[in-house]
Amino acid sequence: MLSLQLIRDHPDVVREALQRRHAQAPLDELIEVDRLWRQYTHQVETIRSERNALSKEIGQLSRLINDPQVDVRERRRAQHRRDDLVARSSFLSQQLEGLEAQLKEAEARLHQLLLQLPNIPHPRVPLGEGEKDNLVVRQWGDPPSFTYTPRPHWELAEHLGIIDFQAGVKLSGSHFYVLRGAGARLQRALISWMLDFHTARGYKEVYPPALVRGECMWKGGWLPTFAEFMYRDAEEDLWLLPTAEVALTNLHRDEILSPGSLPIYYVAYTPCFRREKFTAGREVRGIKRVHQFDKVELYKFVEPERSQEELEALVEDACAVLRALGIPHRVVLLCTGELGFSAAMTYDIEAWAPGSGEWLEVSSCSNCTDFQARRANIRFRREKGARPEFVHTLNGSGLALPRTMIALLENYQQADGAVIVPAPLRPYLAGQEVITPDDDRPLAP
């Protein structure tokens, strides 16, 4: 949510931001509704002010009238005066009724319109419309060369018996999968290792519920826009997380953080659920896009002036995971047209998947500036007694499990179809160095 103050004072800035994003938004209507809202506010408050004064005097007169010590004539005079005031007050209340309804309507409309404006892109975000305008900022690692045509992960997985697509369909339908044996174990190792990895870099581990109230989705910016992409329990109005970002944002919803509590860094492992709309006939093979997946998410609450450097650090933390795993990857700065609604700047991190022959988005790191914080009402004080200010929030995957698994399997595949386990994961797999077919060995104690 943008600051209404900004829209009032600098509508040109907002208009220009919309153009850069190639986004349509009802800015003119918003400005007009805001003007109306302020007009109604003024009218309503003027009347309320008079009514409050009358009420006060009516109260005083009532006490006088009921006081037997007071002279009868004076009490009668007070009675007349009171009747006049009550009549006037009654009239004002009548007038208010209509005005308050108008005010409320304007307010609701204003809020509705405000929710339709996306965040202002950071000046450093390249201008552009689509994927082709994204900027590859840097690349790490050379794609491995193979003496044979590298296999895609679904072939490797089938050969190794670690991903069971049929079982996924049997249990839950298409775009679900079952990990078996070394596959399940490898994912679990990745999760544990990544949590430890980020904790060691200063993030605090959090385990939130996977089901959250509708309010979290509204305040987190997911409703109403993304309702059709999420799963929900209708009976209780509980929503399944599409990403831990929702839960982590809401952790400090409606709070004023005390001086000295920033920055706050969180790392959370959660399942993520997405009701993706898969285009019929354009099959996405393997586990690249699924309805349920695991993700280790990074999240930061920081002071406004630090958010850009915090974004760079966040990207670095996500990249460090891939470096440690030895997976070639590149960092892509999204152009204005590709930016998410809440983001002022976003870097995607893409891992090279030699078998699939494509760069896979394994992480998306965004600086949401004060946009998300304003909507979720997350503020902080610089000093005791200082005015509360909105924090800046940042989020990024660190990393998403299925695509990390894809990249790992495809990069570390051997000619015979076995897959080498990257060194950092071995302690989490009781020292296991290679995954071979039908590998169901029990973990050493």
Place this chain on the structure above:
RNA sequence: GGAGGGAUCGCACAGUGGCCGAGUGCGCCCGCCUGCUAAGCGGGUGGGGGGCUAAAAGCCCCCUCGCGGGUUCGAAUCCCGCUCCCUCCGCCA
């Protein structure tokens, strides 16, 4: 699932229709007093919004007693609905 109790300015509570324009204690801040500290004394102490002003400072006003409706000239207070918390019983990984 059943029964009952509760939600008030950081915390603990008071307040059952107009003297509440929300009070008391604690905490916190400022000052006074004081070898130091503690105590004592005095003052202050939430959030949101609108307006005046070139702007800041400042001033005026409105809203905010869990949330939303209603009754009333007037609601923290009365009525209805909802949410959350607590206690007990039942059930249960």
